[in-house]
Amino acid sequence: MLSAMREWMQPPAGMAFDFSQPAGEAALAPHDGIAWQLFANPVSLFVGGATAVLLELAEPSVRSGVWDHSSFQRDPGTRLRRTGFAALMTVYGPRSAAEEMIARVVRMHERVEGVTPDGVAYRANDPRLLDWVQATASFGFTEAYHRYVRPLSDAEKNAAFAEAGPAARLYGALGAPRSWREWEAMLANTAPGLEGSAILADFMRIMGQAQLLPDALPVSLRPLQRLLVRAAVQIVPEPVRSLPQLRGRGLRFGEAALVRALAYGAALAPLGDTPQVQAARRVAGHRARRTPSKNN
Template sequence: MLDTIRELMRPPPGMAFDFSQPAGEPALAPRDGVAWRVFANPVVLFVGGVAAVLLELSEPSVRSGVWDHSGFRRDPRMRLRRTGFAAMMTVYGPRSAAEQMIARVVRMHARIEGCTPDGRPYRANDPRLLDWVQATAAFAFTQAYHHYVRPLSAAEKDAAFGEGEHAARLYGATGAPRSWAAWEALLAATTPGLEGSPILADFLRIVAEAPLAPAPLRPLQRLLVRAAVEIVPEPVRSLPQLRGRGLRPGEAALVRALARAVRLLPLGDTPSLQAARRLSASGARSRN
């Protein structure tokens, strides 16, 4: 399992990047902020990532854009690694590299458009859809950390949204929530348009059964998928495809123990450690 965790935290093939360079260049997210803590935990990354996608797939236009134009069904392992790398770059990468990566994503989004099964047109770079995607990601990763690692204060939850404001605007999400209250308001406003679909069930099946971990550890993978369902807010958690798919009695304590214990594992030279060296190098240089 340790090798699996290390692999999911490394850049995918062809996207190798040294987060320790250039010395001193800041990231989009502040080093002493909430995001740097949240994204350093691989259990939070997996659970929060699955929860975010469940929320995205509950919005019909986002669902069509994601499901029809991504490689998730063909190669879920690689898709997860690419998505994880984008998150790492946004949080830990030097600002210039993060901005270049986001610009590439925006250009790609400009080519993605289509219609939902009921005929509604959508564009991937529609600010309304981008606001939902950015908001659900900020919520899901923050809630995964709050629920399974350490409770966050109201101020820390607000900070988790505020720290992502610059990146959200670069993606085109000009109205993304900047606070927990703003997230709750967006969720309430979006709720009437959220719905279940067979795609939700397909996604849950894929992330539960895909060979992300060695076969003997597949039950642990399914446990983390249930942990993701558990933190999805209402009304999405009560959709037919998710109802009753959360954690079983006693499993929350197991997930918490795993999320806290993983911080002690030798994960190698992760992006968060490399980024810390990048900024520390600047401090050491300025003192000389």
């Protein structure tokens, strides 16, 4: 199970990338910050990503943009892995590559626009929508780690939002929350416009039925995917968690302990050559050059 989950952290087909190069180049997120810890655990990474999408699909304009202009309905596994890879690039990738990737996404989003079923026009690069998407991602990954890996202090939660700032600004999310308190304020302000929908129900159906985890996961263990989806629902904040499509879909008695055990095992298991490990090798060269040799 854990070896299969680690595959979730590898670039999807056609997006191979060597995070160990160029030697010495820093990432957008500091190598000694909290973000490098949050994104290292494949269990909380999957759960947090799913939580973020649930929150995004509750916002009508974001929901229409995601559902009408992405491949999620046709190939949800690849779509989620591509999104996860983009998140890993903003944390572990060399700054130059991360900036190039984000610029490419921004250009692509310039073509994404439409009208919601209620007749509201939207643009993917609308700063208000970008702020919500960035906020939900920061919340999802932070809260999943806090609930299932280890408790985070208030300072660490604030740092998680602050460290996401450079990438958020490059995406155009200039008003994305920079602290946990700012996230709570944004959630409170956005809550009146959040709603359930048939699309949210479709998303839950797809997440329960489609094969989202790597092929290496044995068939007998694939019900664990549905466990992780329930773990994502469990940490969705109100009022979204009480929407009809999510109500009662969280963890059952005793399952939180199982998710924590999986996350704990993932933290202890050898990582392999994941983006985090490769990135650590890359930035080590930078630190070595800055540290004078004892022989000098």
